[in-house]
Amino acid sequence: MDERNLSTLAQTVLERIFIELEASGRHVHVTETQAQQLFGHSLTPQRPLSQPGQYLAQERVTLHGPKGKLYHVAVLGPARKEAQVEISLTDGKLLGILPPIRQSGDVKGSPGIVLAGEKGTISIAEGVIAAQRHVHLTPEGAEKFGVRDGQIVKLQTFTERPLVFEDVLVRVRPDFADRAHLDFDEANACAMKPGDLGRIVP
Amino acid sequence: MDERNLSTLAQTVLERIFIELEASGRHVHVTETQAQQLFGHSLTPQRPLSQPGQYLAQERVTLHGPKGKLYHVAVLGPARKEAQVEISLTDGKLLGILPPIRQSGDVKGSPGIVLAGEKGTISIAEGVIAAQRHVHLTPEGAEKFGVRDGQIVKLQTFTERPLVFEDVLVRVRPDFADRAHLDFDEANACAMKPGDLGRIVP
Numbered sequence: 001m002d003e004r005n006l007s008t009l010a011q012t013v014l015e016r017i018f019i020e021l022e023a024s025g026r027h028v029h030v031t032e033t034q035a036q037q038l039f040g041h042s043l044t045p046q047r048p049l050s051q052p053g054q055y056l057a058q059e060r061v062t063l064h065g066p067k068g069k070l071y072h073v074a075v076l077g078p079a080r081k082e083a084q085v086e087i088s089l090t091d092g093k094l095l096g097i098l099p100p101i102r103q104s105g106d107v108k109g110s111p112g113i114v115l116a117g118e119k120g121t122i123s124i125a126e127g128v129i130a131a132q133r134h135v136h137l138t139p140e141g142a143e144k145f146g147v148r149d150g151q152i153v154k155l156q157t158f159t160e161r162p163l164v165f166e167d168v169l170v171r172v173r174p175d176f177a178d179r180a181h182l183d184f185d186e187a188n189a190c191a192m193k194p195g196d197l198g199r200i201v202p
Numbered sequence: 203m204d205e206r207n208l209s210t211l212a213q214t215v216l217e218r219i220f221i222e223l224e225a226s227g228r229h230v231h232v233t234e235t236q237a238q239q240l241f242g243h244s245l246t247p248q249r250p251l252s253q254p255g256q257y258l259a260q261e262r263v264t265l266h267g268p269k270g271k272l273y274h275v276a277v278l279g280p281a282r283k284e285a286q287v288e289i290s291l292t293d294g295k296l297l298g299i300l301p302p303i304r305q306s307g308d309v310k311g312s313p314g315i316v317l318a319g320e321k322g323t324i325s326i327a328e329g330v331i332a333a334q335r336h337v338h339l340t341p342e343g344a345e346k347f348g349v350r351d352g353q354i355v356k357l358q359t360f361t362e363r364p365l366v367f368e369d370v371l372v373r374v375r376p377d378f379a380d381r382a383h384l385d386f387d388e389a390n391a392c393a394m395k396p397g398d399l400g401r402i403v404p
Contacts, residue, residue, distance in 0.1 A: 090386065165391075184292065189388040
């Protein structure tokens with residue numbers, strides 16, 4: 001076997017076993033109406049994210065909590081049907097808000113917060129969560145790793161401070177890209193660097 | 203067996219299997235000379251810590267990094283032979299300093315920082331680290347858990363976001379109390395609350 005074939009084989013083996021880790025910073029999702037209230041216009045895409053169709057917007061917001069503020073917080077597009085503010089537990093301590101650990105979209109009964117944009121300020125009654133760590137997979141990825149949508153798996157990290165995350169949610173959709181998503185507390189706990197890999201343990 | 207005996211048995215079993223988790227916030231150790239420079243006097247004990255002889259001092263410092271500052275940072279006593287600044291990777295990002303992950307006391311070649319107290323400011327050439335997660339054990343505790351000083355073990359957490367930390371250092375000394383020490387990134391990654399327990403996996 002020549003070197004090129006060996007390298008292709010190695011790549012194939014890597015892809016069968018490992019999944020790329022990605023850290024999600026604190027961010028906000030807003031509705032079209034809220035975008036108008038905060039910025040005076042719709043969201044402006046700045047760059048695409050790893051999940052197809054999702055983008056980082058040019059706009060930024062300030063989060064006002066009872067105990068502190070977080071500035072220049074990312075806004076992700078496209079606009080959603082409901083506002084959602086995803087922060088880490090570290091962020092929560094600074095803001096004075098204890099976010100429940102929830103799957104994205106599951107905001108019922110979660111704390112509210114005040115968001116300030118360039119043009120206006122809005123208050124949401126609920127929507128602040130810490131995103132439950134999760135793995136995005138295409139149906140092909142799910143088949144490859146032998147897991148299904150909604151399954152709870154473990155995720156072993158091959159990072160400077162290795163660990164095994166339990167209670168990792170599998171989310172499967174044709175429009176996903178295969179990635180394991182951690183928040184910054186989790187990424188720092190394992191000392192993750194961009195490009196680091198993990199292994200799904202069913 | 204009456205209820206009291208059952209409860210005592212349960213307690214004994216708990217103590218044989220589990221170890222209490224404790225989160226260490228960012229903190230500073232200084233020498234006696236540096237305490238004089240920073241505060242104009244020696245450290246004043248405020249309250250004892252879980253490790254016998256160690257205390258939180260009344261004094262606080264501000265850490266000045268190239269990119270940011272951290273205020274009201276705890277100073278632990280008694281004074282040491284060498285300054286040491288223990289921060290999380292999250293703190294490091296805010297300060298603009300990348301701390302190596304090291305065992306306490308192993309500061310050679312680590313980054314320096316500026317510390318400001320009520321009476322003066324000092325600059326240390328090295329000493330900023332992120333403490334490697336570790337378990338403090340008495341010799342009796344080490345025997346109970348079947349581990350030895352310097353051993354690397356895993357630590358399974360029974361917390362809201364359970365996980366298994368790998369690369370956990372065992373430190374054994376007669377003057378220790380049995381506790382597993384995490385930094386705040388690690389404590390938040392597993393959503394640890396005070397009193398939560400872990401299990402040492404040799």
